[in-house]
Amino acid sequence: ISLAQVVALEFTMPIWTACLAVGFLGERMNVWKALAIVLGLLGVGLIVRPSAAGLSAGQAIALAAAVGFAVSVTLTKSLTRTDSAVAIIFWMLVFQSLIGAVPALATWRWPSATVWGWVLVIAFCGTFSHYCMARALSHAEATTVVPMDFLRVPLMALAGWLVYAERVDLFTVVGTALILLGNLLNLKRPGAANAAAARA
16 A cells, blocks of 8 residues: 555554543543544544555554554553553563564564664664653553644655755645644643542
């Protein structure tokens, strides 16, 4: 499937995470969090504009990946109640390495020296991003943290414009604005009355 469809399906992850967090972690879904998710999805839809085709094998795999990522984020949030971000990321890397070794060994080719440099950059950035996610989840609810992940879409569009000279159209600008608005609303704190009711 196209990259646009992969990205669009990947960004259904906050919906699954919100459902799992409410169902299994006891987090509360308020109007602002729900609105942040809706605006984020609308923004992503405007930016990637996927075709309205039936669910193909590729789309099903991308959707399964989004659900799997949501489960991972929900479990990470649960683990932050008892474990540090460093411990969580350490064991995540150990198990991912063991799982990834099986298909890697079946098709292994030694990378060139140049590729090894990029592998190290990707490894650092990927590990650091997971660490930051675990730290964020230790300070806030998953339903607050995860909609901020929508910011990756406009940031990817910006990187495409700066690095690859890809065109940024009006749909991308409007979609980015919706994503940013959703995140601002998501950070809105409830009033004193609402906070007291939530604590009760």
